[in-house]
Amino acid sequence: MTHIDAGAHLRSARPAPTSAGGLTAAEVTERVARGQVNDVPVRSSRSMADIVRANVFTRFNAIIGVLWVIMLFVAPIQDSLFGFVILANTGIGIVQEWRAKKTLDSLALIGEVRPTVRRDGIAAEVGTSEIVLDDLLEIGPGDKVVVDGVCVEADGLEIDESLLTGEADPVVKRPGDPVMSGSFVVAGGGAFQATKVGREAYAAQLAEEASRFTLVHSELRSGISTILKYVTWMMIPTAIGLVISQLVVKETAFKDSLARTVGGIVPMVPEGLVLLTSVAFAIGVIRLGRKQCLVQELPAIEGLARVDTVCLDKTGTLTEGGMDVTELRSLNGHEEPYIRQVLGALGESDPRPNASLKAIIDACPDAEDWRCIESLPFSSARQYSGAAFSEGDGETSTWLLGAPDVLLSDDDPALGETERLNERGLRVLLLARAAGDLDAPDVTRGAKPAALVVLEQRLRPDAADTLRYFAEQNVRAKVISGDNAVSVGAVAGKLGLSGTVVDARRLPSDRDGMATALDEGTVFGRVTPQQKRDMVGAMQSHGHTVAMTGDGVNDVLALKDADIGVAMGTGSEATRAVAQIVLLDNSFATLPSVVAEGRRVIGNITRVATLFLVKTVYSVLLAILVVCWQVEYPFLPRHLTLLSTLTIGVPAFFLALAPNKERARPNFVRRVMRYAIPGGTLAALATFATYLIARRYYTGPGALDAETSAATLTLFLISMWVLAIIARPYTWWRITLVAAMGAGFLVVLVVPWLQEFFALKLVGVTMPWIAVAVAAGAAAALEFLWRWVDRRFPA
Secondary structure (H helix, E strand, O other): OOOOOHHHHHHOOOOOOOOOOOEOHHHHHHHHHOOOEOOOOOOOOOOHHHHHHHHHOOHHHHHHHHHHHHHHHHOOHHHHHHHHHHHHHHHHHHHHHHHHHHHHHHHHHHOOOOOEEEEOOEEEEOOHHHOEOOOEEEEOOOOEOOOEEEEEEEEEEEEEOHHHHOOOOOEEOOOOOEEOOOOEEEEEEEEEEEEEOHHHOHHHHHHHHHHHHOOOOOHHHHHHHHHHHHHHHHHHHHHHHHHHHHHHHOOOOHHHHHHHHHHHHHHHOOHHHHHHHHHHHHHHHHHHHHOOEEEOOOHHHHHHHHOOEEEEOOEOOOEEEEEEEEEEEEOOOOOHHHHHHHHHHHHHHOOOOOHHHHHHHHHOOOOOOOEEEEEEEEEOOOOEEEEEEEOOOOOEEEEEEEOHHHHOOOOOOHHHHHHHHHOOOOEEEEEEEOOOOOOOOOOOOOOEEEEEEEEEEEEOOOHHHHHHHHHHOOOEEEEEOOOOHHHHHHHHHHOOOOOEEEEHHHOOOOHHHHHHHHHHEEEEEOOOHHHHHHHHHHHHHOOOOEEEEEOOHHHHHHHHHOOEEEEEOOOOHHHHHHOOEEEOOOOHHHHHHHHHHHHHHHHHHHHHHHHHHHHHHHHHHHHHHHHHHOOOOOOOHHHHHHHHHHHHHHHHHHHHOOOOOOOOOOOHHHHHHHHHHHHHHHHHHHHHHHHHHHHHHOOOOOHHHHHHHHHHHHHHHHHHHHHHHHOOOOOHHHHHHHHHHHHHHHHHHHOHHHHHHHOOOOOOOHHHHHHHHHHHHHHHHHHHHHHHHHHHOOO
16 A cells, blocks of 8 residues: 655655746646646546446356357347347446436536636636646635645635644645645635646545545445345356256257256346446436536435435525625724724735625725735634734724624623624624734734624525425434524524524534534534534434535535535535535525435335346246256246346336435345345245146146246236335336236237247146236235235334
8 A cells, every 4th residue: 555645745845936927828838748737537427438348347247148149059039138138238328327427527517626827927717637837826715725836925824734634723824835735725815836736746646545445335336236246156056056957967958958047047147236226326417417416426316315414504505605784883982984994994905805705895995095914814713804904094903803702702792782683693793903913812802892794694595495305304404604603593593494503612522412412403603614524423423324515615624524515516616626416506405306316216226126136036046946856947038038028127217217205224235135035935936836737737749838838927927016016106107017017918928929939828728827826826925925024124
């Protein structure tokens, strides 16, 4: 395993000197020609070659392929139909995954991080892959550092490196300090020069190393892999026994024995199960893509369906990004025109204002004769920003703007007024004059309140409906915000979300205590970025599956640690980079569609997997019974191709893509096998019983064909009953689907050339009715057995 030393990596970085205007066009062209570009692969996509390889070169395709080639040489074409079905399945899988790839690629292009690069003295946005060595990149709050570099300019620049180093506190960067790709800016701004690009960059090396050993967990896929592993081990000895009994022990024609041997092995393979899972996921991606939802990791569709707790950041999620200043309340005798001058100067001092400061800039024009001497950018951890000014008359002053309950002592009378405004759901900032220097560690001590800035946030029109949907689906919603708890609670109340409002500064620090408090509360205010991360971990420790939504840089750590991270399309570069799902149209209302899509995939694949595995179980058991009784295998490949198509293949395709609102439940393998084993066992025993009765009933030439037809009738009727149970609860189209499959088999029985093609002809009256009676008895037993299993082995 390769160990990457971040310190050594960065100490070795020594950039070539670049002017403050960045590289020239000629220098960029020269570096592109040398291949010194940031060629990191796209996260969301697979190449066409990978898609073809994954669909064609599978273990089961190899088994079926060999058997198909044998049958093409030794039997009529109708006994080779199963091979053409596999070709069609593989083709469908490739086409659907290719469509999903195109959807993902086009959406990834829309949601792509576009860093600002300074070239020839002009700053412009470029694609990440267009960055070259020694480029000068400008960064501000929420921006992700996309390549390694060295800081050239810094204006209160603070970078969070916790995703790389685990260090929780932001690191202050000064010119000459190294910056690592994968970190992100939490406060201030600046520029850095790229020293390592592409796969040489630190985060790219980490990602490449991680991708060698880890895959995003999908219970559905790992469950199917487990089932297929057991199926393979069951198949090998059974198939060997069947080959020996049919080719050596029985004295039938070689070609007929070979055809019946293949007929016994082929249905053991649940060949369509993996295909249908891939197709269901791919169609999910395409459907969500039409709603401007970018799924960056495929199992995220499944993951969100398993979620039982959704953590929502208020700003940008429940509310729209913009705000309006509705009121200025002067305190301690300050004049409003002077307050507006201070606020205008504060707005001008920050080159990258957040939403609150943008609203203040709109309301308070810049005081032209004020000059900024020093500034302290806003950070979510501090909850305030500040600046020192030389005023028009030559006097200097230092001002802070931030959360009143952070800047003021608990007994300050201004807090009572703030509380009343917060109760109306308004956001309140305090403007205070600092007594000391801006870089003093206790700058807030002794600050004198000057004014309250009252901001109104615009609620998202779709937020209330989305919260109602989660409540109906038994998914708990937790609002986690850095804002004042009372204000956040009032906003949540307007959206119909009731529950206890908690100030996160009073939460227990131990994980178990925090988890208990989180179970009891609904709205949490004054949450720091590190606390958001701790809260996600605490809920997970109590067995919850947690989704986190957010758009700001303060949400990055929690998004990264949550089971599913959901970012807004207009969110910061860092949040979009770590999230598994990005809502490109910023519509919170898209989330129910993602949940519904995941539930459709999981619920339907669980149903469909039962169909496929009932067939595998009865095929293995039939082969064992044939070996033990030393008789001819009752079916040719054409019979089981017909049965598989009518009772599994066609219905499974429709059932896999149907709507399904059932909440996703764990233990996929257990839930599938508890039905598949008793269902397959009953089908095998009933079919073999009919076959043995028919062997005694029919004699003379053509007896084997008549015995096969009777056994096929029993097996078809039982398989139809399994399908009828799986299709519940019934809707008009499900009843139509089951009836159409039954009608299809009836057509084969009554049309002479189809009888001949499939070698299916019911002889006499007594034996066919015995076959129906056996199937009816097995169906009744199946109903009883599955209901007993439901009670005895609940999922």
